[in-house]
Amino acid sequence: MGIVYVLRNSLFRTAAFRMAVLQALLFAALIAALLGIVWWSVGVYAERQLRAEVKTEMASLLQAASDGTVDMQINQRAAVMPLGPDYYMLADAAGRRIAGNLSYHPSTPGWHTVPLNGAQGEDGGDADQMHLYAVRLADGRWLVAGSDNRSVVELGEVLSERFIDVGIVAILLVLLIGGLTSWFYLRRVDALGELAERVLEGEQTLVIAGSGRGDEFDRLAARLNHMLERMRVLMEGMRQVSNDIAHDLRTPLTHIRQRLEANLEKNASEAVLRESIEQTLVDMDGLLATFRALLRIASVESRQRHGGFEEFDLSATFDSIVETYLPVAEDRGQQLEACIQPGQRLRGDRALLTQMLANLIENALHHTPPGSRIDLALQATPHALTARISDTGPGIPADARERVLRRFVRLDSSRSTPGCGLGLALVAAVANLHGIRLKLDDARPGLLIELGFPKLS
Numbered sequence: 001m002g003i004v005y006v007l008r009n010s011l012f013r014t015a016a017f018r019m020a021v022l023q024a025l026l027f028a029a030l031i032a033a034l035l036g037i038v039w040w041s042v043g044v045y046a047e048r049q050l051r052a053e054v055k056t057e058m059a060s061l062l063q064a065a066s067d068g069t070v071d072m073q074i075n076q077r078a079a080v081m082p083l084g085p086d087y088y089m090l091a092d093a094a095g096r097r098i099a100g101n102l103s104y105h106p107s108t109p110g111w112h113t114v115p116l117n118g119a120q121g122e123d124g125g126d127a128d129q130m131h132l133y134a135v136r137l138a139d140g141r142w143l144v145a146g147s148d149n150r151s152v153v154e155l156g157e158v159l160s161e162r163f164i165d166v167g168i169v170a171i172l173l174v175l176l177i178g179g180l181t182s183w184f185y186l187r188r189v190d191a192l193g194e195l196a197e198r199v200l201e202g203e204q205t206l207v208i209a210g211s212g213r214g215d216e217f218d219r220l221a222a223r224l225n226h227m228l229e230r231m232r233v234l235m236e237g238m239r240q241v242s243n244d245i246a247h248d249l250r251t252p253l254t255h256i257r258q259r260l261e262a263n264l265e266k267n268a269s270e271a272v273l274r275e276s277i278e279q280t281l282v283d284m285d286g287l288l289a290t291f292r293a294l295l296r297i298a299s300v301e302s303r304q305r306h307g308g309f310e311e312f313d314l315s316a317t318f319d320s321i322v323e324t325y326l327p328v329a330e331d332r333g334q335q336l337e338a339c340i341q342p343g344q345r346l347r348g349d350r351a352l353l354t355q356m357l358a359n360l361i362e363n364a365l366h367h368t369p370p371g372s373r374i375d376l377a378l379q380a381t382p383h384a385l386t387a388r389i390s391d392t393g394p395g396i397p398a399d400a401r402e403r404v405l406r407r408f409v410r411l412d413s414s415r416s417t418p419g420c421g422l423g424l425a426l427v428a429a430v431a432n433l434h435g436i437r438l439k440l441d442d443a444r445p446g447l448l449i450e451l452g453f454p455k456l457s
Helices: 004-011 015-067 070-080 150-200 217-265 270-301 314-331 350-366 425-432
Strands: 084-090 099-100 112-117 129-136 142-148 310-313 335-340 345-350 374-381 385-391 437-442 449-455
Touching: 004 335, 015 070, 015 129, 015 142, 015 150, 070 084, 150 217, 217 270, 310 314, 314 335, 314 345, 314 350, 314 374, 345 350, 350 374, 350 385, 350 425, 425 437
Parallel strands: 335 374
Antiparallel strands: 084 099, 084 142, 112 129, 129 142, 310 345, 374 385, 385 449, 437 449
């Protein structure tokens, strides 16, 4: 009962088994159509053969008629097969039978297809008609030879029986193969489902093993493994972000609390309280800016900004960024040089890309000393559109270049410098949204950031 229940509630409900049933129905329809075509073709061929035999028999009778022995020949043949399947008749000019086993009055010479007359005998088998060939002799008499179609009908019945037998066996084989295929697919799917359940229960180091045959299940396993790895990285990232948020927010909140508590205990003057409140507002603004940056990154990573994509002039955006930050660089005693190829266009979110470029320029300005040089370039080739931002500052160690693209990661472990470590994380999120290849490299000296933009098709 358990096996029957499993088969009824699992195997027979699979898409593979339903496909097998559909294939069986289509195969049955094909068998029926093929039977009809073959039966008709064989029937036509058999009738042609039958008429050819009748014509051969008529030629022999005409030879006998010229020899004057046709009546004797007809009586001999009719005596051998009085009930068919061959029929003969010699009749006078008025159509009255002189010899033979056929009663028929032909009106014209040539072929006649007539219903089988039971008066000629009861052993007609499954025959239902006769093919007769009539010739009018020179003396006015009628000579008729023919045969019934029992051989044609019997051949059709044999073909029908064989086709039905083969069709039943084939349909059963299709259903059997469908059942086995469904069982195989169900077993593989259940194995994947079991692994998914284990992932839901908290296991994160699972690897789905493929069969090595390179089939669709192996391709699915590869995609699931990629998804599991991505989930593991995201979960690890979430834990790291949680820890970093707790660390970065705890410090300013602790300072705020200590400041307020100290002012309460000391009965501070109005001027001191005002200064404390102003500093608290500054700290709170920093916290709100951190949360706004987190929400912006989350919005970008969730792909909610695809609706804002449009084609725009990327070169003009670069020019605008340079125009904005050139005075800032001069005030800081730094050089900002640009080499921008005009007329380069891109499809994307202009506001996000502007923010991405601004973050990269600000990162270079804030992390390089006075006298440093910052170069911004946008160049196009027939196959690529590339932007490069380089500086002559201290750069980023090779082992930290991938890590600094994560949230709250700062090379200043003491966090004594301004910032919350979200600028490059936003850059990475915007680049991923637009399909931009982001690469951090060594400018010797300094940092080189390369952006590979997708070209418009």
